[in-house]
Amino acid sequence: MTALGDRLDQIKAEGRSALIGYLPVGYPSVEGSVRAMTAMVEAGVDIVEVGLPYSDPVMDGETIQLAAEAALATGTRVADVFTAVKAVTDAGAPAVVMSYFNPILQYGPDRFADELLAAGGSGVILPDITPDSGAGWAEVAATRDIDTVHLVALTTTPERMHLTCQASSGFVYAAALMGVTGERASIGEGVDALVERAREAGAPRVCVGLGVKTAAHAAQVASYADGVIVGSALVRCLADHPDDLDAGIAALRAKTEELAAGVRGHV
Amino acid sequence: MTESLQSAPGPFFGQFGGRFLPEALMAALDELTDAYDKARVDPAFTEELERLAREYTGRPSIITEVPRFARHAGGARIFLKREDLNHTGSHKINNVLGQALLTKRLGKTRVIAETGAGQHGVATATAAALMDLDCVVYMGEEDTERQALNVARMRLLGAEVVPVTTGSRTLRDAINEAFRDWVANVESSNYIFGTAAGPHPFPAMVRDFQRVIGVEAREQMLALGGLPDAVLACVGGGSNAIGSFDAFLDDADVRLIGCEAAGDGVDTDKHAATLSLGSVGVLHGSRSYVLQNEDGQTIASHSISAGLDYPGIGPQHSWLKDIGRAEYWPISDAEAMDAFRLLCRTEGIMPAIESSHALAGAIKLGNELGPEATLLVTLSGRGDKDVEQAAQWFGMLPGEDA
Structure with a gap:
């Protein structure tokens, strides 16, 4: 078991749900993103999803698209993700990399996995890879102690639910809505049932993301999921202060504290 | 050559092809694949497509x-x-009529398309008008400028044209945006993909229609x-x-x-x-x-x-x-x-x-x-x-x- 599974089990034993925060590496700079991720851990994020910016992010809404575009424009490279992973694990939180497949494919899946583990990372979340895609990642993960998080959606059929939950380790990522990443006014219906279906299909742990914005959302999701995943609402803290990283990080800390209270049921 | 190379079924062509997209779209892609597999051997479908081709x-x-x-x-x-x-x-109409007929078979009421030069968008807007479907076409902002006439054609045919302002503002970004729309509206909408690329079943299906x-x-x-x-x-x-x-x-x-x-x-x-x-x-x-x-x-x-x-x-x-x-x-x-x-x-x-x-x-x-x-x-x-x-x-x- 990796640090990711250990931490999720430990948090469950505390009687609460985990807060998982996403930020893309390289936004607003590699150094700035490392500072922001570290601050997020200090302010109460339990696990960090380190995003690897990609030129064609079909699963992402505008906030993360623009951040990724900015990160690439300033020259962010694949290897920068390991710098961020190391900083996050040094700060005391498990790190998982969220990446579309092509950057990993070009870097070399074996090399990527080895360097991720060497940096202290626990695993990967692959939004455009399903267990039956034949991408070759499963063979890489099978020979290493590395988690592969797959996604399930409201439209996932029973057959695919079983396949996906059996193939995932660490946790299963349940998408709370049919759509792309981004802040929404409310958490949609049927998400608790989706989490339940994933558990019945053998998911080790189920965390919920997409659309989570407020402490109230976090508390609602925390009542039935093992973890609450927040991305765009955190990225926006930095995006709202384009020329002032200190102010962006202060906003990020405040938002993280709000969400951390949410997963503990304090709204 | 012992084995025919014609009409290769996919999803893989040698090492190429496959289906590398979010799980949220898998049910829709499976549904589309299934509908197409049935339609292609259904005389009612093939005869209607041939009639449209002719008339x-x-x-x-x-x-x-x-x-x-x-x-x-x-x-x-x-x-x-x-x-x-x-x-x-252009040739685009050959494919669009096939996929629009499939959309009707799926019981969906809205179609999404991407377009570069605008020819696929115009063809999709045309088929949507013919078959009473709502139509949204994504087009890179740069392309809307260099193909302004086709933008007007699509709008005249009743389609909504959405200029895509992210990335390189061309066809590739229009495809990204169309996928995003499809994930969010998969229940009502079918994605009419314009070329023989993308995830299975599109490469084989578009090839068959062309x-x-x-x-x-x-x-x-x-x-x-x-x-x-x-x-x-x-x-x-x-x-x-x-x-x-x-x-x-x-x-x-x-x-x-x-x-x-x-x-x-x-x-x-x-x-x-x-x-x-x-x-x-x-x-x-x-x-x-x-x-x-x-x-x-x-x-x-x-x-x-x-x-x-x-x-x-x-x-x-x-x-x-x-x-x-x-x-x-x-x-x-x-x-x-x-x-x-x-x-x-x-x-x-x-x-x-x-x-x-x-x-x-x-x-x-x-x-x-x-x-x-x-x-x-x-x-x-x-x-x-x-x-x-x-x-x-x-x-x-x-x-x-x-």
């Missing part, structure tokens, strides 16, 4: 010999497969005396080319040549020559050749032709290249525009700039092979949409010196 599109499209043009191509005999004469002005081009042309050429020495077609994503090639795949003596956009030239960084200069990667849901940097980030492509301005390519073309069954030639903006003008002036036929890349390929091949050769060129679309751009290129707009 709406105007099929079969004719072939035209172009002797005055051919004098500039080494004197080879050159025949054009006239997809430009189809209703809506296959009629090669099937007709092969019969027409045989009736005129024999198979051509080569079939040439332009390739962006590759739908008119794969539709032209498929029926000839088992004719080992027929060379198949895809003409891709080399923009300013393959020795510059402004081109869309994916098969000449790309490397294997994953883009838009399938594994194929991609223009990308060493980190796997897609590189912006460039071509004077919006319809060929794409850094990816359909997976079956990648496979045909690797097994050596098809060749892919880079054709520059300048070569394509020279061929455009030549066809206008020698034959009175104004080709789309996309199709002009195939004409330029024919000029090269004809000069190489000489008067004994017979070449079949797919004229995938007509050039009405390109008049302003061509006039600009040649300095023919009012106030400019010709």
Whole structure:
């Protein structure tokens, strides 16, 4: 078991749900993103999803698209993700990399996995890879102690639910809505049932993301999921202060504290 | 050749193809695959599609010999497969009618499409009007500017056109945005993909709907005396080319040549020559050749032709290249525009700039092979949409010196 599974089990034993925060590496700079991720851990994020910016992010809404575009424009490279992973694990939180497949494919899946583990990372979340895609990642993960998080959606059929939950380790990522990443006014219906279906299909742990914005959302999701995943609402803290990283990080800390209270049921 | 290469079913073509997209779309892709597998063997579907081809599109499209043009191509005999004469002005309608009929079968009421030059968008807006479907077309902002006439055409047909302002603001970004729409509206909407690329079932399905081009042309050429020495077609994503090639795949003596956009030239960084200069990667849901940097980030492509301005390519073309069954030639903006003008002036036929890349390929091949050769060129679309751009290129707009 990796640090990711250990931490999720430990948090469950505390009687609460985990807060998982996403930020893309390289936004607003590699150094700035490392500072922001570290601050997020200090302010109460339990696990960090380190995003690897990609030129064609079909699963992402505008906030993360623009951040990724900015990160690439300033020259962010694949290897920068390991710098961020190391900083996050040094700060005391498990790190998982969220990446579309092509950057990993070009870097070399074996090399990527080895360097991720060497940096202290626990695993990967692959939004455009399903267990039956034949991408070759499963063979890489099978020979290493590395988690592969797959996604399930409201439209996932029973057959695919079983396949996906059996193939995932660490946790299963349940998408709370049919759509792309981004802040929404409310958490949609049927998400608790989706989490339940994933558990019945053998998911080790189920965390919920997409659309989570407020402490109230976090508390609602925390009542039935093992973890609450927040991305765009955190990225926006930095995006709202384009020329002032200190102010962006202060906003990020405040938002993280709000969400951390949410997963503990304090709204 | 022992085994037929025709109508390869996917999802993989050799190492290429597959389905690399979020789980949220898998149910819709499975549903579409299933509906297509049933429809293709259902006479009610195939007969309706054939009726529309005949009575709406105007099929079969004719072939035209172009002797005055051919004098500039080494004197080879050159025949054009006239997809430009189809209703809506390009081959795109062949595919769209098939996918729109499938949309009705799925019980969905809204269609999404991406478009580069606007020809696929116009065809989709047309089919949506015919079959009473709501239609949203995503188009890169840069393309809405260089193909303003097609934007107006789509709007006149009742479609909503959404300019895409992210990324390189071209076809590739329009596809990203269409996928995003589809994930959010999958219950009501079907994605009518315009080219033989993307995730399974699109590469095989779009090829099947475009296959009629090669099937007709092969019969027409045989009736005129024999198979051509080569079939040439332009390739962006590759739908008119794969539709032209498929029926000839088992004719080992027929060379198949895809003409891709080399923009300013393959020795510059402004081109869309994916098969000449790309490397294997994953883009838009399938594994194929991609223009990308060493980190796997897609590189912006460039071509004077919006319809060929794409850094990816359909997976079956990648496979045909690797097994050596098809060749892919880079054709520059300048070569394509020279061929455009030549066809206008020698034959009175104004080709789309996309199709002009195939004409330029024919000029090269004809000069190489000489008067004994017979070449079949797919004229995938007509050039009405390109008049302003061509006039600009040649300095023919009012106030400019010709």
